[in-house]
Amino acid sequence: MTYEIPIYILLAASAFCLVRIARGPSIPDRVLATDTFLSIIISIMVLLSLETNDFLMDIAIVYAVLGFLGTIAVSKYLEVRKLGE
Amino acid sequence: MIGWILIFTGSIISVIGALGLIRFPDIYSRTHAQTVVNVGGTCVILLGVFFQAPFFSLYSVKSILLIIFIFLTSPVGSHAIARAAYKSGVKPRKIHEDELGYKIIKDEKPFVREKEYEKTNQSGYKFRKRRFFKRRP
Structure with a gap:
């Protein structure tokens, strides 16, 4: 069985997220859509690495950690309007 | 499978x-x-x-x-x-009353004048202006 059909469906979902990033009215909308886009990209990476057994799974783990840190940093910045507190 | x-x-x-x-x-x-x-x-x-x-x-x-x-x-x-x-001031749509706003006003009472505090508690269905988002300079 090939894993091409779920990858195409997930690409459609990431296109919807890109629409929300482009026309989100406020900054938290864009952050939320970026987080969702990151999660969909993680699942695409895992499906790609299932077919060829290479290192994309480790990249997916590191990408999840970095995306979470970015979300928390941007939301803290929006709350306090000051970095380094 | x-x-x-x-x-x-x-x-x-x-x-x-x-x-x-x-x-x-x-x-x-x-x-x-x-x-x-x-x-x-x-x-x-x-x-x-x-x-x-x-x-x-x-x-x-x-x-x-x-x-x-x-x-x-x-x-x-x-x-x-x-x-x-x-x-940061994004308003929720399609609701009548912002109850979390009252709570934030109560918590940050020393930054709000006394009259406006009482007026907020009585007026029911309006959004206040965003006085309660001001912070210490």
């Missing part, structure tokens, strides 16, 4: 969640769509990958690790974004 069914279901659920990300009216309901994509989409796909990979190899253990990490960090992230949106 179970893994294939789980992967297909997860991809369809994440399409539905991304469609909800477009269609919902404001950010406080879009957090719901984000949680659908994170937990219902990505975690189900990773569970399918766990069944599809050879049993308890390093690969499937990594997928279980990623499931646990996404379960822990997805609610934290969406709560932080919603809180930052409220504090």
Whole structure:
């Protein structure tokens, strides 16, 4: 069985997220859509690495950690309007 | 076979969640769509990958690790974004009364004048101006 059909469906979902990033009215909308886009990209990476057994799974783990840190940093910045507190 | 069914279901659920990300009216309901994509989409796909990979190899253990990490960090992230949106002044749409606004006024009482504090508690159905978002300089 090939894993091409779920990858195409997930690409459609990431296109919807890109629409929300482009026309989100406020900054938290864009952050939320970026987080969702990151999660969909993680699942695409895992499906790609299932077919060829290479290192994309480790990249997916590191990408999840970095995306979470970015979300928390941007939301803290929006709350306090000051970095380094 | 179970893994294939789980992967297909997860991809369809994440399409539905991304469609909800477009269609919902404001950010406080879009957090719901984000949680659908994170937990219902990505975690189900990773569970399918766990069944599809050879049993308890390093690969499937990594997928279980990623499931646990996404379960822990997805609610934290969406709560932080919603809180930052409220504090930075994004209004929720289609509600009559902002009850959290009163609570924030009560907490930050020394920064608000006394008359306006009483007036806010009595007036029912209006949004106040954003006096309570001011902070100490």
